[in-house]
Amino acid sequence: MANFSLEYAIEYFPEVLKGVPATLMVAVISMLMGTLLGLVIALCRMYKVPILDKLAALYVSFIRGTPLLVQIYVVFYGTPLLIETLNREWGWHLPIHDMSPLAFAFIAFTINSSAYQSEVIRGALISTDSGQMEAALSVGMTTTQGLLRIIAPQAFVVALPNLGNIFINLIKGTSLAFAIKVLEIMAYAKIVAGDSYRYLEMYFDASIIYWVICWTCERLFAWLENKYSRHERRLTV
Template sequence: MDTFSLAFALKQFPQLLKALPVTLLITVVSMAVGLALGTAIALCRMYRVPVLGQLAHVYVSFIRGTPLLVQIYVLFYGTPVLLDWLESQWGWPLPADGVPPLLYACFALSINTAAYQSEIIRSALGAVDSGQMEAAYSVGMSTRQALLRIVIPQALVSALPNFGNTFIGLVKGTSLAFSVKVVEIMAVAKIEAGDGYRYLEMYLNASILYWIICFGFERAFSVMEKRLSRHERAPVH
């Protein structure tokens, strides 16, 4: 057996592209849900909302202190137990067998990235001058209006690089979804590698594809950052 077969690697690379939509779907959904949840968590902690603020602190500490793979396994094996218990106690028709693995992966990555995004959002909002809120109040704006129209747009500029890093981290984090039977890039690589035990070729293919994806999004976020911050570079007349 040859140590490395370039012909096999080139032949099987298109097979990985078939799993690309699944990887991107998990990434985009998890990023969107995590952003919404992370924003709520950040605001609860910043404004010290009773009970919710303390729960948010514990949530962030727990998620950041445990491995993503462990969280995926806990959700994958724990959710059916919870659903069965709710059905037995309350009579709720919640079939655990009907939950697709893709949903578990999206849910696990969403709650994981929400903890990290909440810290990004909290630091970005804290970096905005407090006088901005006072100025908004002085012209009759509510807290909600001040946040949406003044504070958040400014915070977005400073938070965007970290959001980009988080998004790229999510792309790579989807590689753990194959552990709960989601057929994404790593799962396809493992399946195809079984044909002749060409694991090196397929895992190298997977690493190249992940690098291409991450490089593309890295450039996209760089362009977005430059466009959002162009007003800061504008010359003063």
């Protein structure tokens, strides 16, 4: 610890903070998009949609069984190739060179989070009493109405703790986005450290920032869980 400079860490702490907006943007947008995609995957598997059921199961297995960094690289190098092929074979005019590293990060993290969220959502939906859907259908509701008005609110309370864990893991996972030149927290830490060779100080700064963000998110999800659990208990009573 003799070579550790607390003064240097404090002085350049604001520089590392510059990566917070990009980190939060990737995490929040990927979480929201992953929730939508995960819901579709979960419903396909729940209702045993022909072909889509098997494809969804394979998708989830593949994403959960491969490292996030590998997925980021596949998206970063594979997406332009896919777009170029579509433009050439189908006559499309999708932009290739205008895509920023952030766009690739959104795609990669959305794909990753959707696989995990689909399992959480599916488990939460299955945990609700099946008789409630039958009751909803018996009073004239459609399946969609039953899901949205009766099943979804209960499933949300069940899924919330695991969704919180996925979001916190997403925030920490964004530290890998610097590998495709996204200027997030780790990228700024490495840039500053590269100029001074004070890597320990900069990584210390980054760890403090990640910890504060994750701790705040833990408190937020705990508050949401407590709030909606109380609401659910009142409805039950």
